[in-house]
Amino acid sequence: MKDSEFHALVEGRYQFIEQAIDNCDTDIDCELNSGVVTLTFVNGSKIIINKQEPLHQIWVATRENGYHFDWKDGKWIDNRGGRELIELLSDACSKQSGEKVTLG
Incomplete structure (x- = not known):
């Protein structure tokens, strides 16, 4: 993968995460910096x-x-556990907030 493709894929995922956090009912502050x-x-x-x-x-x-x-195969996959990024983030946000969070 070329660096430019990598950056485009990451930026797309970052935008998705920001929008999902903004749209969820849980109070989570989302900040993108550098x-x-x-x-x-x-x-x-x-x-x-x-x-x-x-x-x-x-x-x-x-x-x-x-x-x-x-x-991998059009998704960001954890290289140890095999979980997809948004699925893992939803679970992690749920655990850290104490509320059910679904980002995707």
Whole structure:
């Protein structure tokens, strides 16, 4: 994959995440700054999402763990657990907020 394709894919996913957070009923602050998305919860916990250009991956840090996502078959898939990015983020947001969150 070319770097330009990677950046376009990541930006598209970032936009989706921002819109999904804005549209969910849970109070989550979403901030995009210098290629890093920070989700901040009322309890002060955070989820950090950033792109790793040299590896062409998206990395996610939650309160419980860190995850690395590769682009496979049209989806961002965790390279250890095999979960899709938005599915994992929905679960992580639910755990960190204490409310059911569905982003996709």
